[in-house]
Amino acid sequence: MDKIYGYVGKIARINLTDSTVSYVSTFNYVPKFIGGRGVCNKIFWDEVGPGVKAFDPENKLIFMTGPTTSTGIPTGGRSTMCSISPNSLPEQYCWSGIGGWFGTMLKFAGYDGFIIEGKAPEPTFIFIDDGKITFHSAKELWGMLVHQTQKKLEEILGKDVTSIVIGPAGENLVRNASITTSNDSVAAKAGFGAVFGSKNLKAISVRGTGMVRAAKPEKILELHKTMGKPLRKLNPIKYKDSFSPRPHIDFRVPGGVKEGRVACSYGCNQHCNTILFDVKAGIGGNEKGRTNLVNKCVGIYAYKMIEDSGWTPQMSFNTPQNDYAGCRFISGDGFTPDLSDPAIKEGFLERRLGDIVNYWDGDYDRGNVINHLCTQYGIDRWDVIIWYMSWLAMAKKEGVLDDIDFGLGMEVDPSSEEFMKRFLEMIVYRKGYYGNIFAEGMARAIRTLGMEKYGKTIYTGRISQRTGKQQIIPISLESAWGHCCHWAGRGFQGSNDITCWLPIAIELMTSTRDAQTNTHHHDSFDYYLEVRDDPCHNPRVASSIIFNEHCAELKESLMSCEFQLPQIFDKDIESEMFEAATGIKMTHEEIYQAAERIKNLFRAILIRNHGRTRDMEVNEVYPILTYPDADGKTVSWEDFNYLVDMYYEQRGWDKKTGWPTRETYERLGLKEVADELETIGKLPKSD
Secondary structure, X not given: OOOOOOOOOEEEEEEOOOOEEEEEEHHHOOOOOOOHHHHHHHHHHHHOOOOOOOOOOOOXXXXXXXOOOOOOOOOOOOEEEEEEEXXXXXXXXXXXEEOEOHHHHHHHOOOOEEEEEOOOOOOEEEEEEOOEEEEEEOOOOOOOOHHHHHHHHHHHHOOOOEEEEOOHHHHOOOOOEOEEEOOOOEEXXXXXXXXXXXXXXEEEEEEOOOOOOOOOHHHHHHHHHHOOOOOOOOOOEEEEOOOOOOOOOEEEEOOEEEEEEEOOEOOOXXXXXXXXXXXXXXXXXXXXXXXXXXXXXXXXXXOOEEEOOOEOHHHOEEOHHHOOOOOHXXXXXXOOOOOOOOOOOOOOOOOEOOEEEEEEOOOHHHHHHHHHHHHHHOEOHHHHHHHHHHHHHHHHXXXXXXXXXXXXXXXXXXXXXXXXXXHHHHHHOOOHHHHHXXXXXXXXXXXXXXXXXXXXXXXXXXXXXOOOOEOOEEOOOEEEOOEEOOOOOOOOOOOOOHHHHHHHHHHHXXXXXXXXXXXXXXXXXXXXXXXXXXXXXXXXXXXXXXXXXXXXXXXXXHHOXXXXXXXXXXXXXXXXXXXXXXXXXXXXXXXXXHHHHHHHHHHHHHHHHHOOOHHHHHHHHOHHHHOOOOOOOOOOHHHHHHHHHHHHHXXXXXXXXXXXXXXXXXXXXXXXXXXXXXXXXXXXXXX
């Protein structure tokens, strides 16, 4: 045991049906699959076959930390969970990441992860107390809001426990329900809160008093000084006499502005978790001040949504002297590009405005109430603000809702605090006909109501600030797999240009959910200059997509986040993190091959369990690209498929089916996967 570094060596198998626990060695899966999502993929491939639905007891929810978790490596407090997603359309195997201290405490308790299987006969919570795992009735907790649940668990188990819990949304199987930990970090997007609810699982609490050995502590100290190039800020509170127009970061107090900053996970050297004080709560008695905008970029839009966000090439493309991690600027740390950098050319700092969207005016209290409601109910804030609210605003202005009565006793108005409180209550508790419809998520709701009218109606109130023309955008901002547009060149955050949104379309195409929480597309500024005139026919775009996908796999397997990786000009950083934690040396090429292995195993799951093909995914992702971006650009079917061909070819996937070849699987050490796929006719024939 003295020679185990980074990992603690054990995964718990927790069966809710019969309240039993058994154990699996982590070393059945690592270092081949690194950790985190890589290990989840392997366990799921081995244990869950085709035909299992999200709410079936046979569905398993696999929670894993990574080798960096709890070692002190920056952002290494993160964890991931994988299961069949009820929120994706159709239901497919998916993932969701979470920050906070839960993963760290789990490793301190002696576990690298756990596998939740079966269904409890009654509402249940699990307590992991160092090595001991016990099952407890959650009847007293069932129906409680998120913060109430966390507080009650502390009363029962002690103040030193850390928990992940669901709210009423998860209990009522709302498809975009989230799982929340004690500092309001959430696992959202995939709807795993509803998977908890389907298993009668209210919460998992952990107390860990052990330790995790890191192989090279001196290297970890070095990484703290260099990863993400952090700027040193006062922490947690500072006062200043100026007010920035970012209420999620700064807000007025007598005599100045109060600013709160704290890292969301163990060992992090960033400050992306900005804390709001004295905000208006939406529910939960006299509670105040617990709305935590760890969600970074989306929370502010609950306050105001008149203009789409702007974009500059420096937000996506780097130079050697400006090699910051992709999302670091969102933390409020800010940065000043090195203007002496000879690689900075005209256009690097050019701000490109998005659209005037005309959804709702600013209201700080309403924004805080909506954010707080989402946290307390345990429902995905992104879906509520960016999809439900924007759809309501556009549909109302186009008269689409004139013949609908939601039964709320008031006019449809997403800019009204009271309307949104009633609307969310209707969804979370599945009240009435429309409550049940919208609890199925926006993609399914629109199909139930009628796609032509309630999805494809064009919104006439959107104007491009670049061209001055009306944007031809539908009232539904759906992109693919039942999820909403994100950094996709149109819809929400539609300000980036074709050099970003075109590769993002491919990254979404091969996924099962919005991939941009950990795959915002990044590359060098030279890449931007080279491909911008004809990205559909430049093979460098395909290789850039693959690089970004591999970076995302490593972030979710090593465990890191968008505030630290990727660093475009430091491609050894992932192998350095891995070696610092585990003592295992991998070259840049070896660790990226591990990422490729994890991606191809994910691909195999989609092929075997969900029938994924080229035709399915190209037809899924292409329709939104026929609407213009802020520059008025679209992409033709022929040009898009030319890029898909290049991408598949570089991936080693058959261009006709989109399936990896036997040669690809075997090169990655996945021969047994190829053998199984061949027996069911899901392996392309070799040329």
